[in-house]
Amino acid sequence: MNIKPVLSFYKNNPGYIKFFFRYLFKRSKPFYDLIFQITNVCNSRCITCFNWKILNKEIDQELTLEEIDKITRKIGKLDTVTIGGGEPFSRRDLPKIVDLFKRNNGVSVVAIPTNCLSTKNILSDTEKILKRFKGQLKIGLSLDGIGETHDKIRGVRGNFKKFLETYHGLAELKKEYPKLRLRICSVILNVNVKQIPEMIKYVKENLPMINYHGLELLKGDYDRGKVKAVSPAEFEKIIEIIEGENKNEINFYKRVTSPIIQRLFLDILKKKKQLIPCRMSSFCPVIDASGNVYSCEQRQKIGNLRDFDYDLNKIWQSKKAKEIRKSIKRKECYCTHSAYQAPNVYLSPKMITKIIRGKY
Template identity: 25%
Template sequence: MLIDNHNRTINYLRLAVTDRCNLRCNYCMPSEGIRFAKKEQLLTTEELCKVSELMVAEGIDKIRITGGEPFVRKDLMQLLRFLAGLEGLKDISITTNATLIGPHIEELKELGVTNVNVSLDAIDRENFKRITRRDQYDLVFHNLHQLIREGFNVRVNCIVLDGQNTDEIIPMLQLAKEFPVSVRFLEEMPFNGGSKSFDHIRWDHRKILETILAAYPDYEKLQSPATSTSVNYKIAGHKGTFGIIPSFSRTFCGSCNRLRITAKGDVITCLYGKPKANIRDLIRGEDSTEAVSRAVRQAIGNRAKTGFEAQENFDTVFENSMTSIGG
């Protein structure tokens, strides 16, 4: 079992499989993109399988596959097939922009990989095109609706961007009204590859909630797991739910149970902090099992208590892009 230096049990791994993405969302990276990792810098599929197996042996029972866009990686299904058969792993989930998932939906369902987070920051076609800098609206919504029809547990993640999509908060809730999905609104974070600088936000979790409740006063607050990053609600008459994730305000740090490993092997114990170790060379060396376990345990044993504490020790974190951090 992995327990950090603040007595928090770590059982959730966010495993990035690539830093590449086929969209260019303007809050994530500059229009020209970022300097992506070279192929030899990335963990191979076999190495990702081995890392996953080692982490499950250490007590990880939930793995979320992230990127970049995970399905940019051509051999992703090979990893997912391995994870589906990994004893001790209770939950496999994916975060995706839903552009490339379509051909894999049937097999994902067969494998039991039915927890899918879809990153979607606009329900209006033109806003979607402007934010993503790509014309993929029809494809994304086709795949989103197919996931819903096939009975996947779908969460739609919408980052609230001041001056860009705040007028879409209420229309976005139409998805939760018509379908049994969870629409979750996230505070904007500063991981955009240096394309924008800010140290505060206007649209924090309070303002987002006030906006929703002004339109839908008949609601109830739902009970959420202690480790949940979202505060969740149910609007009367809606098939689904909505949630708010205070990702910039960081009110959930006290119960954090997450560990990140990037596509290059960086071990990250907090989004707002620098990598604590890199396991790529360790996994490629002799005695890799013990070396990787030791590095991860050491990283977790030297963990910041909150995102604010982590940020104090790493001022340059905001030059990173979320696609390189791992979602």
């Protein structure tokens, strides 16, 4: 066996060993990562949104900063927290929420997506977080097209202009704070599928401070009256473009790992079933703005933290939670949700073998 691909894999994926072993010993700790949707407030009207039915509703039910403090005090140590929404930067106490996870849970990575509309707030809060948080901060900028295509999908005129304004502001911050990571997330759908090659090229040539450009498929309960998912054949053409663009990349993840994950998604689309075990659903809970807890954003609610004395451990070990995890283990669902599937790849010997070989 050629050992060079193996050494290259470990060299370019230093977090894999830690990630793998923390899963092996997960019984000593119920979860390690957390997805927390802190608000339903959003100033976008995206046709791709899987939370569109609750946006800008039930605002009075949102968890307060004091309640979030209670929750974080009972969770224990966490490695990563993804703070979403709605638009997370619409909460003016966002830096204080990050402070709670830093102080009470010792998180080393915080990831926050944004629609880029409230540039002033985004830049101000990002800088506040960077000054106080010594771990890695990942800001995800949404980009679904160039110019009017982006505005059409996001439902706000002038959004593309705001995207550029926000990007350039964050790029300046990145020069001062090296631990700031910038990534772009683009959702592929019928409206923009023909523009994806142009968008990939645009990001590569015009946005040099972007660390990674991720392409997502539609997921969840999006408004099927307004938008359609791409076909497997259309998605395969996009993967081929990505592979061509990245064939000379020095970055191992971009050149090898990412295209293989995309090939897995394609396979899931074609076969419509779970192809590798969903380990993430066992140790990455989802909390929504009202305190409801899920094993995954696409599964049913387990319960509400207010009914469990704000103790995520209690709700995670409830009968209903265990039943849902058993259902997932029986492969009664499938998805291409990258927040779960990408880490699942690192816990799959079959997929690790493919990455080492450099071929799906």
